Amino acid sequence: AALLGGLAAGAGARLVANDSSLHRTELVRQAVGWLGDVVEVRTGDGRTIGATEPAAYDRVLVDAPCTGLGALRRRPESRWRRSPADVESLVALQYALVASALDATRPGGVVAYSTCSPHVEETHGVVERVLIERADVEVLDVRAALDSVGGLAETLPDRPTMQLWPHRHGTDAMFVALLRRT
Numbered sequence: 001a002a003l004l005g006g007l008a009a010g011a012g013a014r015l016v017a018n019d020s021s022l023h024r025t026e027l028v029r030q031a032v033g034w035l036g037d038v039v040e041v042r043t044g045d046g047r048t049i050g051a052t053e054p055a056a057y058d059r060v061l062v063d064a065p066c067t068g069l070g071a072l073r074r075r076p077e078s079r080w081r082r083s084p085a086d087v088e089s090l091v092a093l094q095y096a097l098v099a100s101a102l103d104a105t106r107p108g109g110v111v112a113y114s115t116c117s118p119h120v121e122e123t124h125g126v127v128e129r130v131l132i133e134r135a136d137v138e139v140l141d142v143r144a145a146l147d148s149v150g151g152l153a154e155t156l157p158d159r160p161t162m163q164l165w166p167h168r169h170g171t172d173a174m175f176v177a178l179l180r181r182t
Contacts (some may be wrong), residue, residue: 002031004061005039016057018042018049047096050103058109060101064094064126066117070173073166087121094126102130102137102181110140111179118163118173127161127177140178 001017008015017032017039019025025043032039046062067082067090068075094115101111115122130137143164161177 001028001039002042004034005032005035009035009158012133013038015039016042018044018046021161047093047100050100053104055104055106056084057104058106060105060109060111062094062097062101062111062113064097064113064115064122066094066122067092067119068114068116070116070118070175071120074172087119091121091126094122095129098126098130099134100156102134102179107136107181109181111181113175113177113179115175116172117175118165123163123175123177124161136182137179138182140180142176142178145178160176 001015005015005017007013015032015038017025017028018041019028020043022043025041029041032041067086068078069082071078094113098111098113101113105111112125117123127139129138139160141160143160146162161175164171164174166173
């Protein structure tokens with residue numbers, strides 16, 4: 001949030017950061033305090049933002065709760081905190097957050113959907129459901145946005161979404177899709 005807030009300040013924009021956890025929003029508030037009114041930090045359910053603030057934003061980042069399977073190399077103990085049954089409820093939450101974010105985005109605006117999971121149901125599955133259920137959404141090619149990141153785009157498969165892998169990219173296994181509301 002601090003990086004995005006700094007970018008927003010430089011562009012003359014505003015950033016609204018929302019999380020369902022009071023503890024996390026307090027940490028964000030501390031990190032962005034130096035930015036003043038540029039960043040508004042809220043504690044709330046992201047599944048309701050689209051209904052309460054329809055078409056209010058140009059850009060929305062959904063950093064969705066997930067199984068965290070992509071971070072196992074850094075947190076191997078986390079494998080004991082999840083079960084296969086968790087995937088179904090997390091996928092439902094992820095879809096609800098993305099759908100709400102799209103409702104909160106102006107036509108022409110973009111939602112970035114991100115998880116730290118490589119699980120297909122949490123990544124491509126959520127995006128595919130959005131595309132099936134919503135005629136007002138198109139997927140943008142992430143690689144075009146990555147042109148400024150030296151050589152990263154060339155390491156990705158020929159598809160519009162991005163899946164990073166620890167053994168290829170030296171990162172957690174992260175997924176990003178850019179969804180434009182038409």
